Amino acid sequence: MRGQRLLPVIGQPQQERADAARNRQKIIETAAMMIAECGADNLSLDEVARVAGVGVGTVYRRFGDRAGLLYALIDESERRFQAAFLSGLPPLGPGAPPAERITAFLRALVDRIVADQGLFLLLERGGKTDSFSGPYRVHHIHLATLIAQACPRADAAFLADALLAPVNARLIALQREQRGMTVEEIKSGLATMAAAITQG
Secondary structure (H helix, E strand, O other): OHHHHOOOOOOOOOOOOHHHHHHHHHHHHHHHHHHHHHOOOOOOHHHHHHHHOOOHHHHHHHHOOHHHHHHHHHHHHHHHHHHHHHHOOOOOOOOOOHHHHHHHHHHHHHHHHHHOHHHHHHHHHHOOOOOOOOHHHHHHHHHHHHHHHHOOOOOHHHHHHHHHOOOOHHHHHHHHHOOOOOHHHHHHHHHHHHHHHHHO
16 A cells, blocks of 8 residues: 555546545545544544444555555645646746746745644654655746746756755744744745845
8 A cells, every 4th residue: 555655746646436436535534524623643544434434444445554544635635736836826826927936836835734734744753755755846846947937047956945945844833833933924934035046
């Protein structure tokens, strides 16, 4: 089941039977509801199966373990996020100047991590995944492309890494909980970094 843990790049949908797809969606919706009500720390696959009305074996076969289910939950919102910045409305989507899109992307990425912060923290704490694979690659390519458009002579790949580095659940949690920063202050700091790169 290890293959389930790799978040797909948009445009590569998984093929599955209709009944399997329905069960998968039911399990994901149930787990999301349970996390919203009780948090992610105590999520149990056995309890998810009971509340979803499916067999425990179905959950384990489909997701492997709790980490696999957490990845699937994050994958659902990642697909929506990728669709928004690849083909959605400007300034996040196409149609705005590159510098505006960079700032819009970073702000939206902060919102995305904050919305699923508990899940991201559990996965980052587990340390079983490559942080620079899956969605990170897509985010990096997108950001590097925009940086290259805004600053043709810049090292776009390096600057994309530099802008993405502070946008992770552990650092955002520390900034909010220990330093008392608001989400808007975090976004403003990233916007300042982006402006320094694109206007420098």
